Amino acid sequence: MTKAPKRPRDSNQLAKFIVDIATGQADDAESEFTDAQKFAREGGLKSGRAGADSLTPERRAEIAKGCEALGEGRHRKRSG
Numbered sequence: 001m002t003k004a005p006k007r008p009r010d011s012n013q014l015a016k017f018i019v020d021i022a023t024g025q026a027d028d029a030e031s032e033f034t035d036a037q038k039f040a041r042e043g044g045l046k047s048g049r050a051g052a053d054s055l056t057p058e059r060r061a062e063i064a065k066g067c068e069a070l071g072e073g074r075h076r077k078r079s080g
Helices: 011-023 035-054 057-071
Strands: none
Touching: none
C-alpha cells in the first residue's frame, strides 16, 4: 500500500505544490519501494499462495460454506 506524498500545511506552499504537480515540475507519485518493502511483499505473495495450495478440497469447501453462512444476512438477494 502506498501512501500519498506529504502535503505542505501552509496554504501558499500548498498552492505552489499543486501548480508544480499540474505543470509537471514536481512528481506526485510515490517513489519506488525500498528493498525492505520489496522483500516483505515478495514473502507475503509466496506465503499466501503456499497456504492456498496446502488446503485440501474438503477444507476449502468447509471454509466456503462458513463464509456463505456469514454473508447470508448481510446482503439482499436479487430476484430475477
